[in-house]
Amino acid sequence: MFSGDPETSIGWLNTQWHDRRIFLSSGPFILEPWTDSDGDGVAEFGEPGIQEIVACALVARGLNNLNSVTKLKQISHLVQMAYDHNYQxxxxxxxxxxxxxxLPNEILLSWDGKSEYNSDRSPYESTDPLIAMAFGDTVITSGYVTHVVDDSTYNFYQYVLYQYSDETGSDPVEVDTWSIGKKYSYNPHQARFFRILCNKNPKVGNIDYQLVNGKTYHYGLVAEVFLKDGNPEVISSRPTIVSVTPRYSPGVRYEASFNDTLEVKHTVTETGKTPSDGTTTVWVVDPSKMTGLDYTVSFNSDLTWNLTTSNGDTVLADQTNQTGNNAYNLTDGLMVKIEGGEPGINLNIPGPFGDIPGFSGFGITGGNKWFSWPVNWGLETMGGSFGNGFMFFGSDVEPSGYVDVEIRFAGIGASGWPQPDSTAGALMVVSKAAYPERWQKAVVYWGPGYDVQSTLGDVPFTVWDTESIPPRQLKVAFVEEPRSDRDGAANLIWDMGWGDDHVFGAYGGREYLFILNETYDEQYTEYLNGNKDGTYNGVMYVGGWGMRSASRPFLQDAFEFQVYAINPNSPYDLFTFTAPAAAIPTTEFLKKDMKKINVVPNPYYGFSSEDINSNGYRVRFTFLPEKCTIKIFTIAGTMVRKLEKNDPTTPFLDWDLLNFGGMAVASGVYVYHVDAPGIGEKVGKLAVFLPNLK
Incomplete structure (x- = not known):
């Protein structure tokens, strides 16, 4: 009714504090009987008698009465928008x-990653039809800033943890957020969990005070997705609300502590196989969930991985994450992180110039290198001029298909420089005479359409798979630029545009080089007939090299260029580890823990946050063993109540402050006696002050 904002006191507001009730009516609705026009027995729109009536009742609860009005307006806007777009x-x-x-003074919440995926296990995506219609348009946002709508799809954003004052979700307080890639001081290994050590809700207790054993706390976890131009920008899931109570486990001593690292052994299943460069790291997150079992990480043919136990159970199957990020799930209280390394060049190996970012994963030996990086093509190393095939024109090579290679470049030989004829063709003749073993054939493609040439070209090097014993020679493809205005040299020789003018072309003449994981022969039949594309099929690595300096001409010297590949995890790799022993109560520790038995709150002063209602008083005995009897006496020695516990799932037992007759006990001091057969006894005092007697 009033369009203003009651929280900011701006706009048309209700200034008359009276009871206002509005009655709205609509109709009448005439509902015609349905006629099955097509006789299929299915009611369908378009048939007589088929109509749709939409009714809606909105309820909103905010932080207070005025904020509830704000929330109601927001919800009303969203509902109207949903209706206007037919709920699409x-x-x-x-x-x-x-x-x-x-755990003792601690709560651990963990979750699976299903909110991050669609039902088919593809990453979560949901298109906003309204934004999709505006895709590509220029819009004006708040502050009169213009931008182009370049996305119409909601993607997973984050999880938000709330603490509530009760199990219904009242008085929400945001505790923390979790997203892939975010860093956490309490969660250094970035798995999907929150470790909660203190209270964050002022309705529950003092802020940042340690959680109290025996006190129940209420939390909710919400998944959120985000779209920059969406309305709303963020869509949330329904909260998953849990009620949890920090506790000791009588008689239990944990063998491990939070953040302990377990020893992991890496082996291969077949003699002669090289272990991968992958790693498995295992940390203890929840000491109470330890099993004492042996675990094995193994890999399937598609390089997904499994985690199995020594008793034959598969606790994780067909897992895909080997990135080392924080999107891992807890298993049996452990965080098991598999890192297989990204396929391709191993950028963790320093290059020939030292450990310099952008110049790693390769080596250079022999004579003077006569090429360099003319431009950054966006590849992984050598100044952006060399990298993995999938980063350039793409590649169909599987992760296990990348191998260490050595490119053995030819030189001009003993005759040296200068040469009487320094055209590319003449230099090739001289070089082949000096280094016949360092030239090979290659399939050639000419731009701009990258058409395959019917004649194979020559390259002044040979390429070898150095992981094979003996080394295996590999095939090569390269591109030439026939257009004169592009400074190329389409002469079927990989010379980086050197051609007949004795000068390297700009950007290396755009003579891109492709290293293929296919055993060399001089036929290249499948490439020449077009069944395979040498710029995509089998491409491991790509080079976009050019001139190093005017003093380093084409074929000046012989040298070698090594490429170091990551060895990803494979079905031959096994990682094994043993979890700490399971936490089992022992009689020795149960006897020692009898002295820790307590009752809270003590004194009970008319109210407890654990009371059921205004007339449902309650105190709680804590740290109790599985079986025990509690007798409660007045100071005069009269027993007023007897409680029995026979429950292995909880160390707590509540007393409702009623006597044998079901009446509230009088205010005063009481003595309690706990008897645990075969373990021991504990005697203590409790002061009770009920509201009408204190």
């Missing part, structure tokens, strides 16, 4: 599945 809106992510662990 972005789809919220699935609510996360949350697992809880209740």
């Amino acid at each position: 809106l972005g789809v919220p992510p699935k609510s996360p599945n949350v697992t809880v662990s209740e």
Whole structure:
């Protein structure tokens, strides 16, 4: 009714504080009987009697009465927008599945990653039809800033953890957020979990005070997706609400602590196979979930991985993540992180100039190198001039198909420089005479359409797979630029545009070089007939080299160029480790822990946050063993209540402050006696002050 904002006191506001009730009516609606026009027995729009009536009731709850009005307006706007677009809106992510662990003065919440995926396990995406219609348009946003709508798809954004004052989700307080790539001081290994050590909700207790054992706390985890131009920008899942109670486990001593690292052994299943460059790291996150079992990480043919136990159970199957990021799930209280290394060049190996970013993963030996990096083509190393095939024109090479190679470049030989004829063709003749073993044939493509040439070209080097024993010679492809205005030299010789003018072309004449993982022969039949494309099929590595300096001419010297590949995890690799022993209560520690039995709150002063309602008083005995009897006496020695516990799942037992007759006990001091057969006894005092008697 009033369009203003009651929180900011701006706009048309209700200034008359009276009861206002509005009655709205619509109709009448005349509902015609349905006629099955096509006789298929299915009611369909367009048939007589088929109509749709939409009714909506909106309820909103904010931080207070005025904020509730603001929330209601926001929800009303979204509902109207949904109706206007026939409910064709972005789809919220699935609510996360949350697992809880209740530890001493600590709560651990972990979850799976299902909110990050669609039902078919593809990464979550949901298109906003309204934004899709505006795709490519220039829009004006707040502050009169213009930008082009370049995205119409919601993608996974983050998880948000809230703490509530009760199990219904009242009084939400944001505790933390989690997203892939975010860094956490309490979670150095970045798995999907929150470790909660203190209270964050003022309705529950003092802010940043340690969690109290035996006190129940309420949390909710929400998954959010984001679209910059979406309305709304963020869509949230329904919260997954859990109620958890920090606790000790009587008689239990954990063998491991949070953040402990386990020893992992890496072996191969077949003699002669080289272990991968991959790693497996394992940390203890939840000491209470330890099993004492042996675990094995193995890999399938598609390089997904499994985690199995020594008792034959597969606890994780067909896992794809080998990136080393934080999108891993907890398993049996452990965080198992598999890093297989990105396929291709191993950029962790320093280059010939030292450990310099952008110049790693390759080596140079022998004589003076006569090429360099004329331009950064966006590749991984050598100043952007050399890298993996999938970063250039793409590649169909599997992750395990990248191998170490050595490119053995030819030189001009003993005759040296200068040469009487320094054209590319004449230099090739001299070089082949001096280094016949360092020339090979290659399939050639001419731009701009990258058409395959019917005649094979010559390259002044040979390429070898150095992981094979003996080394295996590999095939090569290269591109030439026949257009004169592009400074190329289409002469079927890989010479970086040297041609007949004795000068390297700009950008190396754009004579891109492709190293193929296919055993060399001089036929190249499948490439010449077009069944294979040498710029894509089998391409491991790509070079976009050019002139180093005017004093380093084409074929000046012989040298070698090495490329070091990552060896990814393969079905031959196994990683094994042993979890710490399971935490099992022992009689020795149960006896020692009898002295830790307590009752809270003590004194009970008319109210406890754990009370059921205003008339449902309650105190809680803590640190109790599985079986025990609690007798409660007045100071005069009269027993007023007897409680029995026979529950291995909890160390708690509540007393409702009622006597044998179901009446509230009188205010005063009481003595309690705990008897655990075969373990021991504990005697303590409790002060009770009920509201009407304190």
